[in-house]
Amino acid sequence: MKKVFTVVIAVLMCASVVFAQAAAEENPTISVWVSGAGSQVEVLKAACEDFTAETGIKVEFSAPGDTYEEMMKTKMASNDLPDVFDTHGWAVVRYSDYLMPVNDMAFYKNISSQIIPTVSKDGKTYVLPFDMDLTGIVYNVDVMNEAGVDVDKIKTWADFEAACEKIKAIGKTPVTLGGSSGVTVGWYYDRVAPSFYYTDETNSKAADLKSGKFDPKPWEEISAMLDRWVSKGYLNADCVTGDFMGDITAISTAKAGFDFIQNVAITMGRANVNPDGNMGMMPIPSKSASDEPSLISGEGVALGIWKDTKHKAAAEKLLNYLAQPEVAAKVCTATGNVPALTNVKVDLGVLQQYIDKYSDVEAFNYFDRAYCPSGMWDVMCATGQDVLAQKSGAVAESAKQMKSTFDALWGN
Amino acid sequence: MLNAMQSKNRTINLFYVPALVLFAFFVVYPFVKGIYLSMTNWNGYSRSFKIIGLANYKNLFADKNVRRAFVNTLIYGAGSTVIQNLLGILLAVLLNQKFRGRGFVRTVIYLPVMIAPLIMGYIMYFFFNYSRGALNDILKLLSLAPVDWLADGNRSVWILTLVNSLQFVGISMVIYLAGLQNIPGVYYEAADIDGITPSKKFLFITLPLLMPAITSSVTLNLIGGLKLYDVIIALTGGGPGYDTNSLSTLIYRYYFGGERAGYASAIGLVMFVFIMIVSNIVVRGLQKRQVEL
Amino acid sequence: MRKANTVLRTIAIIAILAVFLAPFWILTTISFKPSTDTSSYWLLSSTPTLNNIKAAIEKAGIFGAIGRTALITVCVVVLEVIVSAFAAYPLARRSTRFNKVVQAFILGIMMVPPLSILVSLYSIIVSIHGVNQYWAVILVLLTYQLPQGIFLYANFIRSIPVALDEAATIDGCGPGRTFFLVIMPQLKPVTATVAILSSVNCWNDFQFSRYILQTSRMNTVTLSISSFFSQTYIDLSTATACALIAILPVVICFLVLQKYFIQGMIDSSVK
Numbered sequence: 001m002k003k004v005f006t007v008v009i010a011v012l013m014c015a016s017v018v019f020a021q022a023a024a025e026e027n028p029t030i031s032v033w034v035s036g037a038g039s040q041v042e043v044l045k046a047a048c049e050d051f052t053a054e055t056g057i058k059v060e061f062s063a064p065g066d067t068y069e070e071m072m073k074t075k076m077a078s079n080d081l082p083d084v085f086d087t088h089g090w091a092v093v094r095y096s097d098y099l100m101p102v103n104d105m106a107f108y109k110n111i112s113s114q115i116i117p118t119v120s121k122d123g124k125t126y127v128l129p130f131d132m133d134l135t136g137i138v139y140n141v142d143v144m145n146e147a148g149v150d151v152d153k154i155k156t157w158a159d160f161e162a163a164c165e166k167i168k169a170i171g172k173t174p175v176t177l178g179g180s181s182g183v184t185v186g187w188y189y190d191r192v193a194p195s196f197y198y199t200d201e202t203n204s205k206a207a208d209l210k211s212g213k214f215d216p217k218p219w220e221e222i223s224a225m226l227d228r229w230v231s232k233g234y235l236n237a238d239c240v241t242g243d244f245m246g247d248i249t250a251i252s253t254a255k256a257g258f259d260f261i262q263n264v265a266i267t268m269g270r271a272n273v274n275p276d277g278n279m280g281m282m283p284i285p286s287k288s289a290s291d292e293p294s295l296i297s298g299e300g301v302a303l304g305i306w307k308d309t310k311h312k313a314a315a316e317k318l319l320n321y322l323a324q325p326e327v328a329a330k331v332c333t334a335t336g337n338v339p340a341l342t343n344v345k346v347d348l349g350v351l352q353q354y355i356d357k358y359s360d361v362e363a364f365n366y367f368d369r370a371y372c373p374s375g376m377w378d379v380m381c382a383t384g385q386d387v388l389a390q391k392s393g394a395v396a397e398s399a400k401q402m403k404s405t406f407d408a409l410w411g412n
Numbered sequence: 413m414l415n416a417m418q419s420k421n422r423t424i425n426l427f428y429v430p431a432l433v434l435f436a437f438f439v440v441y442p443f444v445k446g447i448y449l450s451m452t453n454w455n456g457y458s459r460s461f462k463i464i465g466l467a468n469y470k471n472l473f474a475d476k477n478v479r480r481a482f483v484n485t486l487i488y489g490a491g492s493t494v495i496q497n498l499l500g501i502l503l504a505v506l507l508n509q510k511f512r513g514r515g516f517v518r519t520v521i522y523l524p525v526m527i528a529p530l531i532m533g534y535i536m537y538f539f540f541n542y543s544r545g546a547l548n549d550i551l552k553l554l555s556l557a558p559v560d561w562l563a564d565g566n567r568s569v570w571i572l573t574l575v576n577s578l579q580f581v582g583i584s585m586v587i588y589l590a591g592l593q594n595i596p597g598v599y600y601e602a603a604d605i606d607g608i609t610p611s612k613k614f615l616f617i618t619l620p621l622l623m624p625a626i627t628s629s630v631t632l633n634l635i636g637g638l639k640l641y642d643v644i645i646a647l648t649g650g651g652p653g654y655d656t657n658s659l660s661t662l663i664y665r666y667y668f669g670g671e672r673a674g675y676a677s678a679i680g681l682v683m684f685v686f687i688m689i690v691s692n693i694v695v696r697g698l699q700k701r702q703v704e705l
Numbered sequence: 706m707r708k709a710n711t712v713l714r715t716i717a718i719i720a721i722l723a724v725f726l727a728p729f730w731i732l733t734t735i736s737f738k739p740s741t742d743t744s745s746y747w748l749l750s751s752t753p754t755l756n757n758i759k760a761a762i763e764k765a766g767i768f769g770a771i772g773r774t775a776l777i778t779v780c781v782v783v784l785e786v787i788v789s790a791f792a793a794y795p796l797a798r799r800s801t802r803f804n805k806v807v808q809a810f811i812l813g814i815m816m817v818p819p820l821s822i823l824v825s826l827y828s829i830i831v832s833i834h835g836v837n838q839y840w841a842v843i844l845v846l847l848t849y850q851l852p853q854g855i856f857l858y859a860n861f862i863r864s865i866p867v868a869l870d871e872a873a874t875i876d877g878c879g880p881g882r883t884f885f886l887v888i889m890p891q892l893k894p895v896t897a898t899v900a901i902l903s904s905v906n907c908w909n910d911f912q913f914s915r916y917i918l919q920t921s922r923m924n925t926v927t928l929s930i931s932s933f934f935s936q937t938y939i940d941l942s943t944a945t946a947c948a949l950i951a952i953l954p955v956v957i958c959f960l961v962l963q964k965y966f967i968q969g970m971i972d973s974s975v976k
Contacts, residue, residue: 031920038938060837062920065935070668074916076457077673078828080836097459180562181649181936238542240563240652245939246543268938272740375455378669386653389563394653409671411453424799424880428792428807431851438848439814442825449825456824506717517718519963520725526955528909528927531948534934535728538735538746546731549745578724586967639818642911646934663820673824680818687816 029058030311030318032303033082035068039271039334040264040301044322047330051321057314081306083315089299089369091119091127099126099304105316107323110341118299118365128319130328131300131337134355134363136293137191138265141278143172143257151282155293157195157225160285164234167257174234176256178242179388182381186368187260189380191284191296192222193367200291209371214406216399223387223395230390240389252277266351267336281354283361297363300337373409376402449677456673468678477654478679481662484569485638485683488576488658489690492637493630495577500584500629501622505614507585508592518589522582532579533646540571540647565655568648572656576643580636584629591625592618627698634694638687659683732952735945757946765929767947771954773839774925777914778907780843781850782900788847789854789899790892794884796855797862798870808859815852819912827916835917842917846910850903857902861895862888897965908955926951 034044041063048059062082064071069088075081076098087095101124102108108125115129144151147166154160164174179185196218198206205215229235236242236250250256252269254277259265266279283293303322305315322328325344332339332346338355339346348355368376383398391397450468454461472478507518524532539546540561548558562568599617608616641660644650650657650665657665659679667676731746736757738750761767796808819826826845835841865888873883911927918925924932930951933944 036937037932037935038940060920060922063932064915064919064921065932065938067915071916071919073457073668073671074824074827077824078831080831180651182651183936238560238563241540241542241560243939244937245941264937375669375671378665382651382653382665385651386655389565389652391565391653405670422799424795424884425804427795427880427884428855430788431792431811431855432807434788434844434848434851435811435814437829438826438845439817439822442822442829443817445825446822503721506714509714511711511714513718517722518967519960520722522963522967523956523959524725524728526905526959527952528911530909530911530927531930531952532728534930534944534948535732538731539728544743544746546727546746549747589967635816639816641820660818660820663818667820667824676820680820680822683818684816687818688813691816 028311028314029060030084030309030314031060031062031082032318033068033072033085034061034063034301034303035065035086035088036301037063037065038268040331043330043334044301047322047327048318050327051318054321055317057317059318079308081308083306083309083311084303084318085306087119087127087299087302087304089133089366090374091299091302091304092121093369094374095304096121096124096126098306098308100307100309100312101126102128102304102319106320107341110323110343112340112342114297115299115340118297119302127299127302127304128323129299129302129340130322130331131335132340133262133298133300133335134295134338135262135297136281136283136295136358137258138251138261138263138279138281139258140251140254140256141280142254143167143170144280146170147172147257149257151280154282154285156289156291157192157285157287161229161232161234164229164232164257168233172254173236173250173256175229175258175260176236176242176247176250177239177260177388178236178244178246179239179385180241180243182378182385184244184247184260185384185388186377186381187262188226189222189384190366190368191260192225193219194294194296194364195284195287195291196222197367197371199286199294199362199364200288202290206371212407212410214403216403219402220395220399223384223398226384226387227390227395230388235388240385249273251279254278263336263351267334267349270350279350281351281358283358293361295358295361295363296366298366298369300335300340301331302340372406375409376405379405446677446680449674450681451678452674453672454674455671456667456676457671461674464674468675469682471675472679472682477657477662478659480654481657481659482686484656485640485658485660485686487569488573488640489634489638491570491573492577492580492640493633495574496581496584496633497626497629499577499581500588503581503585504588504592505618508589518585521585524579525582527579529576529579529642530646532575533643536575536643536647562648563652565652568652568656572640572644572647573637575647576637576640579643580633583632587625587629587632588622591622595621623698623701627695630698631691631695635687635691638690659686732945732949735942736949738942740942757942758950760943761946761950765933765943765947766924767926767929767950770924770926770929771951773923774908775954777839777843777846777925778904780839781846781907782904784843784847785850785854785903786896786899789851790858790889790896791884792851793855793858793862794888797859798867811852811855814849815856819849823912823916830917837918837920837923839918839923842914845913845917846907849913850906854899854903857895857899858892861892865891901962901965905955 032048034041045061045063048061051057052059072081072085081098091099103125107128111125111129112132115132116125119125119127119129139151147163147170149163149166154163167174177184177188197209198204205218208215230239236256238246244261247259247261248265248269251259251265252274263281266277266281269277269279283295285293303319305312305319309315323341325341328339328341328344329346332344332348336348336351338348364370368380379401383394383401386394387398451463451465452461453464503521507514542548542558542560545561547561551558561571595618599621600613603613603617639660640658644656644658644661648656650661654662660683663676663679663683666672666679734746734749737753737755738744739752739754739756742750742752744750796804830836830841830845833841869887870883873887878886909927910925911931914925914928918928921932930944930947933940933947
């Protein structure tokens with residue numbers, strides 16, 4: 001009996017500690033949610049800590065990594081969003097209903113005109129963008145030299161395959177693609193799809209896609225190309241089960257020629273794997289010789305303020321703090337991307353020369369973000385994994401499933 | 413007197429009120445809401461959605477991914493149950509013998525039960541990885557070609573079943589050890605006098621008397637296997653493609669990745685009914701056997 | 706014959722030990738390997754490092770996570786023992802039709818896939834201001850542990866002779882006192898089982914904690930380890946070091962308490 005009471009009292013004490021702690025946190029604290037992992041998160045976290053030190057406003061920082069999107073969805077469902085959060089490419093399509101326009105804020109005039117259209121709707125801009133995700137295909141310079149490949153001569157996918165053949169001949173992996181989580185497969189489609197759907201103005205299907213019509217034919221060709229690469233041995237042997245860090249390791253240690261990861265492959269590879277990794281970035285080939293190679297451009301790290309926040313003043317203060325050139329620059333350095341604020345100057349190191357070199361190459365937004373209803377990503381990745389695994393009928397099936405999901409999500 | 417006891421008895425029903433309040437709040441209410449959502453086309457976050465009646469239920473029976481997940485769930489459930497129980501009995505018989513270090517071996521077998529399935533999944537990554545995996549290192553040592561273990565969905569389903577079984581076989585072993593220790597030694601002595609072979613002793617004495625233990629162990633394993641989730645998320649994420657999804661992981665992917673929350677809720681309900689039916693049939697069947705003995 | 710058996714048994718036992726210890730061995734070797742060391746996972750590094758452990762302690766704050774997980778676990782277990790022992794008593798002793806329905810209902814809860822109700826559950830937690838509150842995660846974990854506890858207690862109480870209760874009633878004890886004086890003292894073994902089973906489940910929980918404890922400041926053990934396995938960034942060395950440190954308390958607990966553990970399991974499963 002005595003024991004029982006002791007235990008009960010112990011519980012009550014534990015509970016009171018918990019509640020007391022909760023009560024102490026009542027004074028204004030703003031919650032900040034950031035997607036992704038690794039250095040870009042660490043930079044933002046450190047910046048928030050500096051902000052607290054300077055202003056006394058506490059920041060509840062959260063970076064749930066892979067579960068970010070699903071947690072944001074549950075939070076949207078219950079209208080309980082963080083005061084400040086990252087929109088990871090979906091500022092307009094998914095989050096604009098929940099965001100406060102930033103048009104009146106001090107940093108607004110500094111947002112680059114190139115990114116404004118991507119993060120605005122009806123004249124309202126919803127986020128503070130840090131960087132522009134301007135990217136093509138990352139390659140290893142040493143591997144290209146050894147194989148005798150001149151990347152400037154790669155104009156079409158046929159040229160690209162010829163280059164793969166040369167790389168294979170010197171015993172290296174032409175393309176590294178670690179498909180275990182699906183995201184890298186998704187990035188393959190995101191990079192290749194524009195060249196099959198709309199980079200060629202004479203034959204663009206952009207308007208169809210925007211109006212809810214999905215032509216499965218080009219998709220089947222894109223899957224067939226991936227399937228062909230697997231068959232010809234252009235991909236790493238563990239393309240089905242390899243992972244993101246495996247790709248970064250292969251590309252930065254000159255074991256593979258190309259990869260389909262953003263520029264962060266270069267910064268992360270040099271920071272985490274091989275400081276001497278010699279990587280470059282090239283535009284994405286086109287489908288036909290009459291078309292031109294292109295780049296992908298999208299929203300990078302971008303923070304917005306929840307429209308129903310209870311701490312509006314504090315949240316605005318934080319965005320203004322983060323928009324300062326020296327703070328924003330750190331984020332761009334971490335992602336290896338071009339700044340989205342005109343007053344931010346960043347030395348992108350090895351990457352800078354490629355950004356300058358391709359400054360007049362036309363850039364298109366990510367295929368799934370710009371032309372698909374939200375919710376296609378998972379199908380894109382999963383059916384792509386089936387193609388990688390060379391399951392029978394996977395090529396046709398990928399196009400069929402894309403079409404049926406596209407139609408279902410459009411409500412056709 | 414009897415009346416007084418009856419009324420007093422009724423007041424003891426108050427004892428389960430706290431539990432029922434918690435269930436009502438955190439299980440029943442969300443569950444009922446889930447039934448409602450299963451009849452909508454809700455995407456999981458947006459404010460507006462339509463009620464579409466039973467369309468989700470109709471669609472799910474035609475959905476190839478659901479069928480696959482359904483079969484996988486059966487394999488995870490039945491496969492784990494069979495492997496865990498066979499292995500559990502074997503280990504129990506082995507570790508019921510007296511030898512030095514017996515306690516240590518039992519401890520080692522039970523140890524994985526304590527580890528989070530999520531962490532176990534991550535550890536297994538180091539075994540099944542293609543380029544550096546511990547298993548392929550062994551193959552290399554034997555100068556065999558490395559295998560990309562998780563590249564084939566059909567094989568991965570069995571790998572996951574095996575990982576789950578080996579992690580939790582300790583529970584079955586302990587249950588069977590207890591069962592064995594409850595069997596009176598006189599039965600075996602009598603059998604010895606009659607000159608019955610060890611295998612017959614096992615079949616005709618040990619197994620029948622283990623029936624209650626088998627019921628406990630099978631029920632635990634079956635429900636655990638049918639609800640398998642963490643280890644799949646950690647090891648294959650349901651891939652390649654949709655090949656290794658259980659119904660749980662498929663619900664998760666449809667709900668969040670596919671933005672089809674209404675549809676996922678419908679699958680959730682069907683899964684609940686399915687687990688109810690399967691475990692009821694199995695438990696009933698086993699209990700009947702116990703009675704007959 | 707006997708000798709051959711002993712040899713076979715020894716071989717079997719060595720094989721079993723190899724299979725079951727391998728995961729722990731690999732976890733150990735990787736935890737002490739520099740991330741640049743590409744030697745086989747089976748081998749200890751020739752240049753062992755403590756950097757991963759340091760990162761786990763400093764960067765990942767694994768000790769904090771262990772402390773928080775322990776706090777949550779202890780609260781859930783204590784509450785569960787009390788609530789489920791109480792709830793089991795009428796179910797075991799008064800088998801009216803209504804109580805049978807209640808019991809079937811409680812068993813049914815064990816089979817609800819938590820995922821199918823997660824979002825509605827989450828909105829409830831938001832509406833009671835439970836996000837980022839330990840009490841919310843404690844209540845939710847408690848709710849989902851209860852059916853198992855009630856089940857075990859009810860089975861156990863049924864095996865206690867009713868005559869004892871009746872004697873107490875005749876002596877003038879109310880149901881409360883009967884429970885405290887007659888039933889409670891007998892529940893020790895099954896309490897050990899309930900406590901141990903649910904503490905393992907709470908310690909290892911991922912799904913519920915993920916949604917309720919959202920700030921990294923409140924990370925539990927599984928949450929902090931999973932944060933190192935991202936689709937786009939994998940820090941294996943830190944993750945393994947975290948995992949190694951995190952399983953130590955569990956393993957030690959188990960080694961110390963295993964007698965009760967196995968005995969409890971035995972008492973409850975065979976009844």
